[in-house]
Amino acid sequence: xxxxxxxxxxxxxxxxxxxxxxxxxxxxxxxxxxxxxxxxxxxxxxxxxxxxxxxxxxxxxxxxxxxxxxxxxxxxxxxxxxxxxxxxxxxxxxxxxxxxxxxxxxxxxxxxxxxxxxxxxxxxxxxxxxxxxxxxxxxxxxxxxxxxxxxxxxxxxxxxxxxxxxxxxxxxxxxxxxxxxxxxxxxxxxxxxxxxxxxxxxxxxxxxxxxxxxxxxxxxxxxxxxxxxxxxxxxxxxxxxxxxxxxxxxxxxxxxxxxxxxxxxxxxxxxxxxxxxxxxxxxxxxxxxxxxxxxxxxxxxxxxxxxxxxxxxxxxxxxxxxxxxxxxxxxxxxxxxxxxxxxxxxxxxxxxxxxxxxxxxxxxxxxxxxxxxxxxxxxxxxxxxxxxxxxxxxxxxxxxxxxxxxxxxxxxxxxxxxxxxxxxxxxxxxxxxxxxxxxxxxxxxxxxxxxxxxxxxxxxxxxxxxxxxxxxxxxxxxxxxxxxxxxxxxxxxxxxxxxxxxxxxxxxxxxxxxxxxxxxxxxxxxxxxxxxxxxxxxxxxxxxxxxxxxxxxxxxxxxxxxxxxxxxxxxxxxxxxxxxxxxxxxxxxxxxxxxxxxxxxxxxxxxxxxxxxxxxxxxxxxxxxxxxxxxxxxxxxxxxxxxxxxxxxxxxxxxxxxxxxxxxxxxxxxxxxxxxxxxxxxxxxxxxxxxxxxxxxxxxxxxxxxxxxxxxxxxxxxxxxxxxxxxxxxxxxxxxxxxxxxxxxxxxxxxxxxxxxxxxxxxxxxxxxxxxxxxxxxxxxxxxxxxxxxxxxxxxxxxxxxxxxxxxxxxxxxxxxxxxxxxxxxxxxxxxxxxxxxxxxxxxxxxxxxxxxxxxxxxxxxxxxxxxxxxxxxxxxxxxxx
RNA sequence: GGGCACAUAGCUCAGAGGUAGAGCACUACGUUGACAUCGUAGUGGUCGUAGGUUCGAUCCCUGCUGUGCCCACCA
Numbered sequence: 001x002x003x004x005x006x007x008x009x010x011x012x013x014x015x016x017x018x019x020x021x022x023x024x025x026x027x028x029x030x031x032x033x034x035x036x037x038x039x040x041x042x043x044x045x046x047x048x049x050x051x052x053x054x055x056x057x058x059x060x061x062x063x064x065x066x067x068x069x070x071x072x073x074x075x076x077x078x079x080x081x082x083x084x085x086x087x088x089x090x091x092x093x094x095x096x097x098x099x100x101x102x103x104x105x106x107x108x109x110x111x112x113x114x115x116x117x118x119x120x121x122x123x124x125x126x127x128x129x130x131x132x133x134x135x136x137x138x139x140x141x142x143x144x145x146x147x148x149x150x151x152x153x154x155x156x157x158x159x160x161x162x163x164x165x166x167x168x169x170x171x172x173x174x175x176x177x178x179x180x181x182x183x184x185x186x187x188x189x190x191x192x193x194x195x196x197x198x199x200x201x202x203x204x205x206x207x208x209x210x211x212x213x214x215x216x217x218x219x220x221x222x223x224x225x226x227x228x229x230x231x232x233x234x235x236x237x238x239x240x241x242x243x244x245x246x247x248x249x250x251x252x253x254x255x256x257x258x259x260x261x262x263x264x265x266x267x268x269x270x271x272x273x274x275x276x277x278x279x280x281x282x283x284x285x286x287x288x289x290x291x292x293x294x295x296x297x298x299x300x301x302x303x304x305x306x307x308x309x310x311x312x313x314x315x316x317x318x319x320x321x322x323x324x325x326x327x328x329x330x331x332x333x334x335x336x337x338x339x340x341x342x343x344x345x346x347x348x349x350x351x352x353x354x355x356x357x358x359x360x361x362x363x364x365x366x367x368x369x370x371x372x373x374x375x376x377x378x379x380x381x382x383x384x385x386x387x388x389x390x391x392x393x394x395x396x397x398x399x400x401x402x403x404x405x406x407x408x409x410x411x412x413x414x415x416x417x418x419x420x421x422x423x424x425x426x427x428x429x430x431x432x433x434x435x436x437x438x439x440x441x442x443x444x445x446x447x448x449x450x451x452x453x454x455x456x457x458x459x460x461x462x463x464x465x466x467x468x469x470x471x472x473x474x475x476x477x478x479x480x481x482x483x484x485x486x487x488x489x490x491x492x493x494x495x496x497x498x499x500x501x502x503x504x505x506x507x508x509x510x511x512x513x514x515x516x517x518x519x520x521x522x523x524x525x526x527x528x529x530x531x532x533x534x535x536x537x538x539x540x541x542x543x544x545x546x547x548x549x550x551x552x553x554x555x556x557x558x559x560x561x562x563x564x565x566x567x568x569x570x571x572x573x574x575x576x577x578x579x580x581x582x583x584x585x586x587x588x589x590x591x592x593x594x595x596x597x598x599x600x601x602x603x604x605x606x607x608x609x610x611x612x613x614x615x616x617x618x619x620x621x622x623x624x625x626x627x628x629x630x631x632x633x634x635x636x637x638x639x640x641x642x643x644x645x646x647x648x649x650x651x652x653x654x655x656x657x658x659x660x661x662x663x664x665x666x667x668x669x670x671x672x673x674x675x676x677x678x679x680x681x682x683x684x685x686x687x688x689x690x691x692x693x694x695x696x697x698x699x700x701x702x703x704x705x706x707x708x709x710x711x712x713x714x715x716x717x718x719x720x721x722x723x724x725x726x727x728x729x730x731x732x733x734x735x736x737x738x739x740x741x742x743x744x745x746x747x748x749x750x751x752x753x754x755x756x757x758x759x760x761x762x763x764x765x766x767x768x769x770x771x772x773x774x775x776x777x778x779x780x781x782x783x784x785x786x787x788x789x790x791x792x793x794x795x796x797x798x799x800x801x802x803x804x805x806x807x808x809x810x811x812x813x814x815x816x817x818x819x820x821x822x823x824x825x826x827x828x829x830x831x832x833x834x835x836x837x838x839x840x841x842x843x844x845x846x847x848x849x850x851x852x853x854x855x856x857x858x859x860x861x862x863x864x865x866x867x868x869x870x871x872x873x874x875x876x877x878x879x880x881x882x
Numbered sequence: 883g884g885g886c887a888c889a890u891a892g893c894u895c896a897g898a899g900g901u902a903g904a905g906c907a908c909u910a911c912g913u914u915g916a917c918a919u920c921g922u923a924g925u926g927g928u929c930g931u932a933g934g935u936u937c938g939a940u941c942c943c944u945g946c947u948g949u950g951c952c953c954a955c956c957a
Contacts, residue, residue, distance in 0.1 A: 002916095004916090004917090006917090006919080185953095185954090185955095192957070208957075209957050210957055211956090211957065212957090256957090257956090257957080260956070260957055261956095261957035262957080263957090264957085265957050266957075272957095274956095274957095332956090332957095333956095334956070335955080335956070378887095380886065380887070381886090383885075383886060384885085384886070384952065384953090387884095387885070387886090387952085387953070388952090388953080391953085391954090484951090484952085485952095488952095515951095519894090521950090552905090553894085553895080555895075555896070557887075557888090558887090558888085558895080559950085561894065561895090563894095565894095565906075566894075566905090566906085568906095568919070569905060569906075571919065572919045572920090573919095574919095575917070575919050575920095576916090576917065576919080576920085578916090578917080579916040579917035579919095579920090580916070580917085581916085582916050582917080583916035583917080584916085585916090586915080586916065587916090629895090629896075630896085633896075633904075633905095636904090636905090637904085644916085644917085645921085645922095648916080656915085741922095741923085744922060744923060745922090745923060747911095747922095747923085748910075748911070748922075748923040748924075749923080749924085751910090751911085753911085753912090754911070754912065754922070754923090755912090755914080782914090828901095832901055835901085836900095836901085839900080839937070839938070842937055842938085843937085844936095844937035844938090845900095845937040845938070846937085847937080848936085848937050848938090849900075849937065849938080850900095853900055853938095856900080857900080860901075864901095
């Protein structure tokens with residue numbers, strides 16, 4: 001027997017789903033859920049909890065539906081983030097900055113990884129995520145390394161990957177190139193300094209506006225627009241760069257915008273993307289004035305060398321002012337590029353890097369989605385996907401850090417590049433190239449962008465390039481569930497890489513979930529202190545409650561506002577379910593494997609079977625279309641509003657001997673014991689069906705309660721064999737519900753105590769009144785405290801659907817208020833009826849509306865008319881009572 | 883500058899071309915042997931705004947306003 005107190009902690013810890021996750025169904029239809037590998041940098045946050053819960057629901061649902069489900073887990077090495085984190089720790093422990101070696105760092109990170117991935121796996125278990133942990137993978141494990149090298153070499157040989165010397169976004173803190181996607185634009189306050197550039201002969205000057213005066217040392221020209229008459233006279237002449245007196249030409253270039261600044265712009269090709277282009281167009285030299293930390297290098301006057309860029313800026317401005325070369329300073333808002341990981345302002349920098357020709361890889365990836373081979377849910381995210389891929393630029397994949405996939409390229413002493421899957425391959429190539437053995441090759445120091453390997457995750461996890469059954473089965477039979485923020489980073493790259501390596505889409509569906517926010521709708525962040533830890537929530541309310549709540553709130557394409565309060569809704573529901581099973585147990589309900597719903601005879605049982613079947617069919621539709629919110633809601637309503645509020649109350653008189661009279665059974669020629677058994681079986685059956693469909697969302701409690709009821713196996717409910725005729729049962733139960741509600745409502749509105757015993761008369765012809773009273777009399781008595789009689793002296797009449805109920809009263813009651821209510825209702829009904837009539841009188845409506853709608857309108861008018869005349873009759877009789 | 887999404891009850895959100903829904907909150911009553919993490923009955927909305935399409939629009943289309951987000955540019 002269940003405890004009175006529902007305590008998730010008492011049983012959730014006892015379940016491990018590893019076994020069932022690794023139990024596969026050999027010949028069934030394959031289905032794979034690709035878990036986005038969490039970074040090894042930290043704990044799981046509430047966003048992970050949402051993402052993983054939703055995919056776990058899918059995985060469990062598919063398993064119940066008989067698919068061969070592979071739910072593949074893993075963790076991501078997360079290059080830059082991890083390295084920054086571990087470096088920080090090492091430095092904090094007293095190691096001096098320059099002294100850290102590659103070997104030492106990697107050793108420390110591997111140590112960190114072992115610990116961290118263990119923590120993550122435990123957190124996944126706690127959340128009940130049913131991955132197959134025996135197949136855990138790591139984006140930097142040996143198999144991944146092989147696959148990454150193979151793809152790298154293949155892309156290189158096909159001309160889709162190359163080494164180039166060009167301008168990239170450079171992070172001076174990390175001291176590495178980063179990709180365009182890792183750049184975040186932020187608006188900051190800045191200044192625009194207007195600086196005099198004097199002509200060579202000193203007779204005149206041009207004023208140039210810049211937000212970066214420290215870069216004047218890298219200036220190689222001043223550009224003006226060819227159409228700008230103001231500066232015509234300067235073109236072709238030379239101006240003097242302040243402070244260093246270098247002479248540079250004034251050139252014409254369309255890039256100079258007469259509207260912006262002063263219309264004359266200084267050109268610094270080494271430190272600005274636009275200037276770089278101008279430089280190329282005009283064959284200007286390139287003067288790089290920064291080192292990799294964005295400190296000024298030997299190209300600048302000695303007093304500036306080694307200075308940081310911001311310090312240099314102040315100094316330059318200072319000197320300019322002293323030399324009266326500063327015309328004015330404007331305050332401006334400017335949007336600057338920051339590194340998303342380091343948080344520092346980035347520098348454009350010309351370096352040697354490896355690039356992927358993303359434009360070519362994007363074409364099949366775009367086509368796959370255009371052709372509908374991959375569907376985004378919700379669909380509108382496809383726009384974002386197309387927008388990005390259609391304007392994609394070369395993808396810089398090399399990083400000047402140590403943690404990651406080392407680039408499989410080797411250099412000869414003359415700089416000759418040998419790209420190979422292994423060092424021995426490279427040596428072979430070198431032998432071939434140089435024609436001699438002893439040429440020493442040096443491997444590229446850099447590593448690959450983390451997303452290079454993440455993009456291969458769908459086939460890396462299936463042991464590609466090894467040909468195997470799982471790879472053939474599961475590749476392209478996957479779903480990916482993830483947030484919109486990594487559509488560019490991850491989803492699109494998986495599609496590009498997948499189309500390239502496998503010539504086929506990796507997955508057919510991409511479910512994009514919303515962002516979890518705090519209760520005010522703010523983004524969660526450590527600095528705001530509004531972060532909700534899913535594991536703390538699990539401790540407080542149980543993992544099932546957290547899962548249920550996340551599912552309940554996840555309507556497609558919408559963000560979720562999370563709070564403890566909302567999780568209570570989930571917890572309360574599970575408590576209710578717990579008590580449902582407790583009630584069933586107390587009344588001897590046990591799941592009976594041989595129970596046949598077709599055999600039940602009591603209309604209450606037929607009715608609840610009907611309701612259960614309908615609801616669960618709807619739940620199935622919801623799961624199929626990934627409407628987790630609908631699924632959660634439907635189960636909630638089915639259990640709480642239908643099973644608890646009605647059915648369980650209906651059958652109490654039957655289950656509880658003392659309240660049972662022979663009448664209840666006799667109407668159906670049933671032995672009391674048989675009827676009781678019927679109800680017990682039905683109740684257990686209904687509860688078990690609901691528990692089964694709840695299982696994907698709340699697996700712990702479902703397992704526990706299912707077991708308590710004696711249904712050891714969780715399988716998806718099947719209703720195909722139910723052939724019952726429900727018509728009469730539904731009509732009767734609907735009337736029953738209406739009677740009970742009406743009596744309760746009348747009692748409340750006249751401020752009668754709910755437990756006051758009253759007599760009622762049922763007048764009507766929709767069902768056989770006598771039979772109805774015989775079957776349901778006791779139930780109505782128990783639930784509404786009224787007894788059916790043949791007549792009453794004084795009564796308050798109530799209009800039911802197809803019947804009138806007279807509620808007997810033994811004293812005069814002020815019915816004025818009630819009369820007013822009824823009048824309001826008449827007015828309401830009339831309004832609705834008139835609206836329907838108005839349409840019916842409209843020829844266009846009759847001709848153009850569908851037949852069903854017209855029929856429905858006719859029916860509505862009829863029903864409303866009847867109702868109105870009944871209410872009017874009631875008003876009349878109430879008035880007579882006064 | 884280009885694009886996407888959203889706007890429904892006090893709050894959080896579902897919803898459908900044809901009679902507006904839930905949970906929470908609120909009001910009143912209630913501890914009857916599953917459950918006070920509960921029960922019963924209520925209150926509460928011209929579905930952001932202006933047009934258009936339609937027999938009919940809260941739903942479809944367009945403009946507007948507001949909110950959030952993405953991309954691009956900035957001397």
